[in-house]
Amino acid sequence: MIWLLDHWAEIVGALAALLAAASAVTRMTPTPKDDRAVARLRALLARLSLLHPAESGRSIKLPLSPPARPPHPDDLPPPR
Numbered sequence: 001m002i003w004l005l006d007h008w009a010e011i012v013g014a015l016a017a018l019l020a021a022a023s024a025v026t027r028m029t030p031t032p033k034d035d036r037a038v039a040r041l042r043a044l045l046a047r048l049s050l051l052h053p054a055e056s057g058r059s060i061k062l063p064l065s066p067p068a069r070p071p072h073p074d075d076l077p078p079p080r
Contacts, residue, residue, distance in 0.1 A: 015045050 004011070019041050026034045 012045070015041070019045055 019038070022034075022038045022041060026038050
């Protein structure tokens with residue numbers, strides 16, 4: 001169990017690489033059977049990851065830009 005926790009990132013990374021390779025191969029084949037296998041692998045990776053797809057309702061919202069910084073008192077105009 002400790003090994004699993006220590007190597008969590010490598011496991012998920014390997015599954016992501018496997019998913020990318022499998023997706024590329026299945027796009028070249030005409031059969032839907034392999035598409036279902038890739039869909040199952042994608043669902044497994046989504047369950048294991050911390051960042052779930054937005055449609056699941058369990059996603060972590062990441063900011064696209066840093067929040068606006070309040071002005072420094074030296075940058076404000078002098079009072080009248």
